[in-house]
Amino acid sequence: MRIPSAQQLRNIAHRTSREVSATLVGSVPFVLCVVIAKSLDPILNLPLPPIAIALPLAVVLLFTLKPRLEHLAYNNPKPSAILPLWHFLDQAIEISANRLLFVMPLCFVPIGVGIVKDTNILIQAWLVLFIVIVPHTLITIATTILILKRTTTKISAPKRRRKISQRTTKQQS
Amino acid sequence: MTIPPPEIGSIVCIATYTTAFYLYRRCNKPALLNPVFLSVVSLCILLLVGNFDVPTFQHNAKVLLWLLPVCVCALAMPVYRLRQEIVRQAKPLLLSVVGVTLLSCTSVALVGFLLHSTQPQLVSALVPKSITGPVAQEIARAIGADFSLGGAVAISTGICGAVFASLLLKRYAPQHPALGGIAIGAASHGIATAQLFAEKHHIAGTYAGLAMALCALFGSIFVPFLWIALQLLLFG
Numbered sequence: 001m002r003i004p005s006a007q008q009l010r011n012i013a014h015r016t017s018r019e020v021s022a023t024l025v026g027s028v029p030f031v032l033c034v035v036i037a038k039s040l041d042p043i044l045n046l047p048l049p050p051i052a053i054a055l056p057l058a059v060v061l062l063f064t065l066k067p068r069l070e071h072l073a074y075n076n077p078k079p080s081a082i083l084p085l086w087h088f089l090d091q092a093i094e095i096s097a098n099r100l101l102f103v104m105p106l107c108f109v110p111i112g113v114g115i116v117k118d119t120n121i122l123i124q125a126w127l128v129l130f131i132v133i134v135p136h137t138l139i140t141i142a143t144t145i146l147i148l149k150r151t152t153t154k155i156s157a158p159k160r161r162r163k164i165s166q167r168t169t170k171q172q173s
Numbered sequence: 174m175t176i177p178p179p180e181i182g183s184i185v186c187i188a189t190y191t192t193a194f195y196l197y198r199r200c201n202k203p204a205l206l207n208p209v210f211l212s213v214v215s216l217c218i219l220l221l222v223g224n225f226d227v228p229t230f231q232h233n234a235k236v237l238l239w240l241l242p243v244c245v246c247a248l249a250m251p252v253y254r255l256r257q258e259i260v261r262q263a264k265p266l267l268l269s270v271v272g273v274t275l276l277s278c279t280s281v282a283l284v285g286f287l288l289h290s291t292q293p294q295l296v297s298a299l300v301p302k303s304i305t306g307p308v309a310q311e312i313a314r315a316i317g318a319d320f321s322l323g324g325a326v327a328i329s330t331g332i333c334g335a336v337f338a339s340l341l342l343k344r345y346a347p348q349h350p351a352l353g354g355i356a357i358g359a360a361s362h363g364i365a366t367a368q369l370f371a372e373k374h375h376i377a378g379t380y381a382g383l384a385m386a387l388c389a390l391f392g393s394i395f396v397p398f399l400w401i402a403l404q405l406l407l408f409g
Contacts, residue, residue: 027243027247030243031243033246034242034243034246048308048311048389048393049307049308050242051245051307052308052386052389052390052393054245054246055245055249055386057246058246058247058248058249059249059252059253062250062252062253063253063256093250094250097247097249097250098250100243100244100247101244101247101248101250101367101370101371101378102370102371103244104241104245104363104367104370105190105208105335105364105367105368105371106186106187106190107237107238107240107241107244107367108241108328108331108364108367109189109190109212109213109237110183110237110238111231111306112209112212112213112216112328112332112364113186113213113220113227113231114227114231114324114328115217115325116217116220116221117228117321117325118319118321118322118325119221121319121322122325125292125295128284128285128288129299129326129329131284131288132281132284132285132326133330136277136280136281136284137302137330137333137334137361138337138341140273140276140277140280140356141334141341141356141357141360142341142344142345143276144269144273144356145341145349145353145356146345147269147272148269148349148352148355148356149352151265151268152262152265152352
């Protein structure tokens with residue numbers, strides 16, 4: 001095994017520290033949305049968990065923040081000494097979102113383990129649970145895809161007909 | 174019983190998931206070796222054999238449970254990237270959300286009634302199975318079902334969807350990842366959505382996340398009323 005040189009180690013350390021700092025800084029908006037949702041939950045008292053408030057908040061925050069950051073980082077007509085900071089912030093949010101989505105399946109594992117609490121009922125009604133969970137889910141997904149394929153062509157068809165008739169009237173004129 | 178060190182649950186979950194992920198990639202990604210499915214099954218066996226307390230284990234995995242809503246908020250990023258395409262697909266998205274929720278709840282109640290007609294409480298716990306776990310628990314509580322069983326059924330549905338998500342996408346919607354994502358997200362919610370992102374199906378994952386959120390919203394409003402109607406129809 002080759003031992004990396006000092007320069008290579010310095011490069012690796014620099015890249016790693018940049019990735020880590022980008023991940024931490026970029027996750028701040030998402031953490032903020034969760035904190036706000038959890039503090040609003042007892043006030044609003046909706047029949048939905050705080051996560052249902054956090055996701056729309058994150059969408060609204062990103063739709064307002066990201067265009068502004070992109071404009072400051074890439075389309076800013078005025079030269080700015082802190083341009084690298086806007087670049088970094090813009091990339092940090094993208095990097096952090098990719099990392100968080102990559103580890104999302106891991107976060108479901110402690111929740112999935114909770115099915116052990118209902119072992120008695122799961123054993124008693126195993127047949128109906130198996131039928132409902134496995135074949136029913138697969139049939140629902142496959143049927144939905146097939147229906148959507150048919151209905152999306154039907155929904156988009158009238159616009160295609162309109163475009164063709166507009167083209168023929170233009171050609172005639 | 175000795176007090177376990179804090180966050181031992183998180184460490185065990187991370188170690189199990191990493192091993193399962195390594196095995197999944199090493200064996201060329203077979204559906205049944207899905208990392209989430211494998212991790213959950215092996216941890217369940219470990220907890221049952223070792224007679225460990227599940228709530229204590231979940232309490233010691235607080236870091237991962239805290240990270241989950243942050244990861245769900247990160248779904249906003251792919252929604253932002255595909256915003257123009259999503260506006261174009263708004264009609265099929267909304268139609269499928271309404272259709273899948275109603276179809277899934279009605280058909281599952283019928284299947285449950287045919288197999289266990291003497292137990293309306295069990296049947297009611299099956300109704301919100303296509304809706305994401307925390308919302309499914311709230312709906313189960315609202316309709317008088319065992320909320321813990323309702324959550325367990327929803328989680329198992331999500332794991333089943335996660336196992337078969339890639340296969341279904343390749344088989345039925347290879348040219349239409351958006352439609353595949355909508356169907357998978359509406360039927361198998363968060364865990365299947367996470368699996369789509371882990372396998373780099375970003376377009377399908379984005380639509381799955383949107384469908385999951387809309388199903389949760391639609392389901393929390395209409396499923397209790399739907400259950401009242403089904404209860405009158407099936408159980409008199």
